[in-house]
Amino acid sequence: MITTLLTLEKSLFKYENCRDFHFLNHILHSDFMEYGTSGQIYNREETIALLQTVQTDRPIIIHSSKILKLTNTHWLLHYVSENQESGIISNRSSIWVKTQSHYQMFFHQGTQTDEVKDLQEMIK
Template sequence: MDQTSLLSILRELECELHKPQCRGDRERLAQLLAPDFREFGRSGASYTRNDMLARLSLETEAPQIHAQDFAVQELADSVVLLTYRSAHRSLSGELHRHTNRSSIWRLNLTGWQMVFHQGTPTEPFD
């Protein structure tokens, strides 16, 4: 698969995880997050797949997330690093909580699954 196609697929999957429909769908989350999933959150807290399945399904209002500057890098056969920048968008349209993000995705027999995710606070970006 060429880099452009791979980037398009993974960007779509990553952004799906930002949407309330996905975040509230425990079954879909279980498809996207690998059994050995681990996250180091923006806050510095560490989460497992089970933590995220429980936590996201309880969200009453998912934030609107703006994401940009996606890039993909192959780490090994069927394992890739996706990086991008994100921010929450307020009701007035202002961006806040700017974050550098990285996700490791692994391709298996059922499709792409996120194995690792990290969010790191950053200065505001354009």
């Protein structure tokens, strides 16, 4: 499951997916919301509009990740990312929902941090 959800997360780093309204509409749950690293809160429409301004692939790598099963259809994904262009490191969390046909991101939060930590050691 972690591989599937990380692949979906990484798909949002790609220019062609960020510019594709149908893709974003498909992957973001209708009740989606995000707490950005800036502290700003975004709803689904604002997130789609923001992602559609992306001009290139976002050079983000994932250093560490951990998944927690919340229910049979909901998962909490934690990961540490680093933007290779800006050097910004973020602790990120997403809640993913399994619908009848696919997975959708229900919630996302990014919090800027100073260092990469191993989530396997941090979250037991």
